[in-house]
Amino acid sequence: MTVREYTESDFPVVCSIYLDAKHDELQFESGEFHIVPLTQDAAILAAFKESAVVVF
Template sequence: MTVRDFKASDFPAVCRIYFEAKREELKFEPYPFNVTPLNQDEVLLAAFYESDVIVFDDGTVRGFAATFAGQLRALFVDGAVRGRGIGQSLLDAVLARGTEGLSLNVAKSNGDALRFYARNGFSNVGETVRHYAGHEIMYLKMQLAPKLGEVIA
């Protein structure tokens, strides 16, 4: 099992994981969503390709994370293996790359993700409304808190 850099041959697995996990992410919103596949969403696809992407690979790609300019844009894990430490491994790998002050947006209705990020030192620093599939979704803006004794520039 390893976390490694994304390669083009991983794209079909990443698209499958994204599609399934995006539905899971939004399942507590008050209306149903038709999730647009990653390879068909021009805006998200462009953001994906400009990001630094890593994957968790145990012989099969099981999850991925994407970062850009100090923001964690995506961290998605295959639902069949969720809860086995894959998300933690991906986040640890992102943090090991030295992304200081890492920020992210997480759907306010996604309690599992909110608890995961809070356990990992992220705190709520605000809210933002994002649009997906014609609906407004409330997201919490989260920021990685500095470690005790760190100086914030």
């Protein structure tokens, strides 16, 4: 497995993984949830941009 630094071209896949993870996180909760995509959540997106990210 190759581990490398994140590049901007990885962003669409990161967004997809983010949505999938949120669905998994909430799957056993009762009620309906509106999951805000990473691109539309300013606070989470800012935190992501400040993070050191690696991909594999």
